[in-house]
Amino acid sequence: MQLALSEDQTQVLDFIDSLARPYASLPMHDVSLALESADLDAALVESGFLDVLAVEELGPVTAALVVEKLARLPFAVEAAASAMVRPLIDPDLPRPLCLVEEGRTGGPVRFLRPGASVVVVGLSGVRSFTVDAGMIAAAQEDTLYAYPVAFLTGLPDAMTVHDVDAGEVLRAWRVAVAAEAAGLLGAALAATVTYVSDRKQFGRPLATFQGMRHRLAEDQVITNSVYWLVLRAAGTGDSGDAALALLHAQEAAKRVCYDYHQFLGGMGMTLEHPLHLWTYRLKLLTAELGGRGEQGLAAAEALWG
Amino acid sequence: MQFEWTPEQDAFRHKIRDFLHTNLPDDWEKFSEHGPASPALTAFAREFCVKLAEAGILFPHWPVEMGGEGLGPWEQQILAEEMWIAGEPRGGQYMNVNWIGPTLQKYGTEEQKARYLEPITRGQSLWCQGFSEPDAGSDLAALRTRADLRNGNYVINGQKIWTSYAGLADTCFLLTRTSDDRKKGITIILVPMDTPGITVRQIPSLIGEGDIHEVFFDDVTVPETARFGDEGQAWEIVAYSLRNERLGIPRFTLARAALDRAVAMLQGEGRFSREYVRIEAARCAALCEAAGTANYAVVQKRVDGLAIGAESSSARYATVMAERAVCEFVIEFLPQALAGASPYLKMHHQRGIVAGVAAGSAEIQLNIIASDVLELPREPR
Numbered sequence: 001m002q003l004a005l006s007e008d009q010t011q012v013l014d015f016i017d018s019l020a021r022p023y024a025s026l027p028m029h030d031v032s033l034a035l036e037s038a039d040l041d042a043a044l045v046e047s048g049f050l051d052v053l054a055v056e057e058l059g060p061v062t063a064a065l066v067v068e069k070l071a072r073l074p075f076a077v078e079a080a081a082s083a084m085v086r087p088l089i090d091p092d093l094p095r096p097l098c099l100v101e102e103g104r105t106g107g108p109v110r111f112l113r114p115g116a117s118v119v120v121v122g123l124s125g126v127r128s129f130t131v132d133a134g135m136i137a138a139a140q141e142d143t144l145y146a147y148p149v150a151f152l153t154g155l156p157d158a159m160t161v162h163d164v165d166a167g168e169v170l171r172a173w174r175v176a177v178a179a180e181a182a183g184l185l186g187a188a189l190a191a192t193v194t195y196v197s198d199r200k201q202f203g204r205p206l207a208t209f210q211g212m213r214h215r216l217a218e219d220q221v222i223t224n225s226v227y228w229l230v231l232r233a234a235g236t237g238d239s240g241d242a243a244l245a246l247l248h249a250q251e252a253a254k255r256v257c258y259d260y261h262q263f264l265g266g267m268g269m270t271l272e273h274p275l276h277l278w279t280y281r282l283k284l285l286t287a288e289l290g291g292r293g294e295q296g297l298a299a300a301e302a303l304w305g
Numbered sequence: 306m307q308f309e310w311t312p313e314q315d316a317f318r319h320k321i322r323d324f325l326h327t328n329l330p331d332d333w334e335k336f337s338e339h340g341p342a343s344p345a346l347t348a349f350a351r352e353f354c355v356k357l358a359e360a361g362i363l364f365p366h367w368p369v370e371m372g373g374e375g376l377g378p379w380e381q382q383i384l385a386e387e388m389w390i391a392g393e394p395r396g397g398q399y400m401n402v403n404w405i406g407p408t409l410q411k412y413g414t415e416e417q418k419a420r421y422l423e424p425i426t427r428g429q430s431l432w433c434q435g436f437s438e439p440d441a442g443s444d445l446a447a448l449r450t451r452a453d454l455r456n457g458n459y460v461i462n463g464q465k466i467w468t469s470y471a472g473l474a475d476t477c478f479l480l481t482r483t484s485d486d487r488k489k490g491i492t493i494i495l496v497p498m499d500t501p502g503i504t505v506r507q508i509p510s511l512i513g514e515g516d517i518h519e520v521f522f523d524d525v526t527v528p529e530t531a532r533f534g535d536e537g538q539a540w541e542i543v544a545y546s547l548r549n550e551r552l553g554i555p556r557f558t559l560a561r562a563a564l565d566r567a568v569a570m571l572q573g574e575g576r577f578s579r580e581y582v583r584i585e586a587a588r589c590a591a592l593c594e595a596a597g598t599a600n601y602a603v604v605q606k607r608v609d610g611l612a613i614g615a616e617s618s619s620a621r622y623a624t625v626m627a628e629r630a631v632c633e634f635v636i637e638f639l640p641q642a643l644a645g646a647s648p649y650l651k652m653h654h655q656r657g658i659v660a661g662v663a664a665g666s667a668e669i670q671l672n673i674i675a676s677d678v679l680e681l682p683r684e685p686r
């Protein structure tokens with residue numbers, strides 16, 4: 001057991017910090033619901049941070065750390081699937097990468113746009129295609145999820161078949177989503193802690209009310225647990241660990257999204273405070289891969305058969 | 306005890322449903338995604354409330370001397386439920402008939418009654434409620450917007466926030482400070498929103514356009530006769546009017562309707578067979594029904610003419626739990642609903658997420674339940 005960051009990992013995270021600094025705070029005038037930055041995306045690709053999984057001394061734990069860190073930014077970045085799932089399928093698939101489950105393609109697909117690679121995972125194996133505008137239906141303009149999302153109108157007859165185990169892709173997918181959730185949980189917690197420490201009512205900071213302190217403290221505990229379960233799942237490559245990590249992340253997301261919007265009061269309903277950027281992404285991730293029930297069944301299957 | 310509605314109450318509910326069926330446009334569900342305070346819904350409500358008035362269901366629960374039919378609290382509840390399930394086609398005018406009218410009747414001067422009641426009964430007025438301020442939310446008594454009496458006029462300076470409907474309202478039910486006494490220094494002034502010196506800024510929000518605002522008062526001058534009640538009487542009057550609306554909006558009904566809709570969509574897609582989905586749906590239904598009965602127990606007290614106390618906080622918190630569960634259920638199992646696939650479920654989401662904040666936060670309700678229902682010893686100060 002060795003749970004400290006390696007020197008290489010520390011260096012990677014420091015690099016990301018400096019690269020992401022210009023994107024760490026919000027443009028004040030921008031109150032759009034889904035915030036993205038093409039420049040940030042390009043910088044990440046160029047610097048190779050989305051390809052660390054294949055680097056021998058870095059590997060999947062570092063990839064998870066990268067995804068977790070990037071998810072803390074107010075800007076949405078398609079990093080999780082590209083950094084943690086793509087290397088298993090075909091490292092050269094064009095980004096963004098959109099993962100969908102066979103038989104469950106009716107939901108909003110994150111980052112879906114013309115030119116994206118759609119990967120369909122299920123009983124028929126792992127297949128992909130490059131999507132064109134004709135197969136995309138736009139989501140409602142004021143969709144709240146804080147990710148760019150769109151709908152697939154169908155699947156093409158011909159897709160590229162990938163020679164990779166669907167179960168293995170599913171495992172990596174679970175860890176990737178959980179890693180993204182871990183970062184979102186961390187950022188939402190930090191923003192809430194700052195707010196309730198500054199905001200005063202009844203002549204004292206909100207954070208001095210014990211009812212709130214206890215809930216926030218529990219929120220910290222589950223946020224921290226998700227972080228560690230994600231890193232362990234990335235490290236062990238075990239499918240039970242992956243299911244547990246995503247189950248815990250989705251449970252945590254449900255809980256904290258409610259708490260944090262409560263704690264911000266009216267401010268939490270505005271687009272002027274960035275909280276919604278993290279919470280509404282988290283909310284959408286609670287639906288990923290069928291939600292908690294599906295992860296629970298997968299975990300039980302892996303643990304006890 | 307009896308848990309069924311009387312035939313008269315059923316008939317009343319059907320009368321409202323039939324009315325809605327006949328009078329709401331075909332594209333109403335999509336339309337109602339515009340929030341209750343949006344320009345579109347406000348304009349719609351101006352016509353719709355006229356029709357309600359003509360059909361005798363704008364304020365049937367008002368006493369006969371106010372022009373109502375003197376129907377009881379159960380009928381008021383039924384009316385509110387049917388309107389809220391339908392997406393509240395009355396827009397902000399629901400406040401007029403629930404508490405502004407009755408409060409005007411009880412505390413208003415003859416001049417105020419003459420001026421304000423009649424447009425309410427015609428379905429033509431829109432009020433906003435200027436209570437919260439940037440530094441006075443949960444701690445409402447900390448409000449600072451000043452009203453200074455000078456030469457027979459009140460001169461008002463300060464700022465309100467989160468004010469629903471302010472963008473289009475014609476009158477503000479405004480809480481102001483007239484002396485330093487925390488609660489006894491607060492005074493209500495009825496301020497026409499077109500008075501010079503008022504600036505309204507809309508706050509972009511998760512809950513749709515036009516809902517919440519900041520309102521700035523800069524040397525806003527109104528005659529002394531605009532004062533409502535005596536100086537320092539605001540706390541008492543607000544307690545009375547909120548008692549009239551203690552339960553607020555019957556949110557649990559829409560939560561239940563949204564849940565039923567979500568389940569129907571899942572069934573339509575053949576996705577309502579997994580046990581965990583069914584159990585979660587049932588859990589949501591239990592929370593909705595629990596909130597319903599808790600609310601009805603409070604209505605019963607009104608029917609019996611009893612004072613309503615902290616049990617209304619319990620009912621409100623039960624409602625918050627139901628809203629939370631249904632909002633979460635929809636996102637977990639039907640995320641597409643909020644991205645265009647179901648205007649009704651999106652409408653529910655945007656109204657449901659505020660249940661624990663608007664009109665006093667859920668945590669404040671918990672404090673009240675702890676102190677006044679459980680009578681727990683208070684935290685030492």
Ligand SMILES: Cc1cc2nc3c(=O)[nH]c(=O)nc-3n(C[C@H](O)[C@H](O)[C@H](O)COP(=O)(O)OP(=O)(O)OC[C@H]3O[C@@H](n4cnc5c(N)ncnc54)[C@H](O)[C@@H]3O)c2cc1C
Pocket residue numbers: 199201202206209211212262263264265266267269433434435436437438439441442443444466467468469470512516517659661662663664665666667668669672
């Ligand atoms: C959609 C919407 C519509 C509204 N419409 C109106 C309107 O028309 N007119 C109007 O005047 N106001 C309106 N409000 C304001 C509403 O009444 C306030 O938002 C509410 O009272 C909470 O105040 P706040 O937002 O300042 O939150 P704060 O008072 O800052 O509280 C933030 C959070 O802190 C916690 N908290 C506070 N005190 C305690 C405590 N003692 N113990 C434990 N936890 C605590 C709670 O979780 C609370 O939610 C509206 C709000 C919303 C969201």
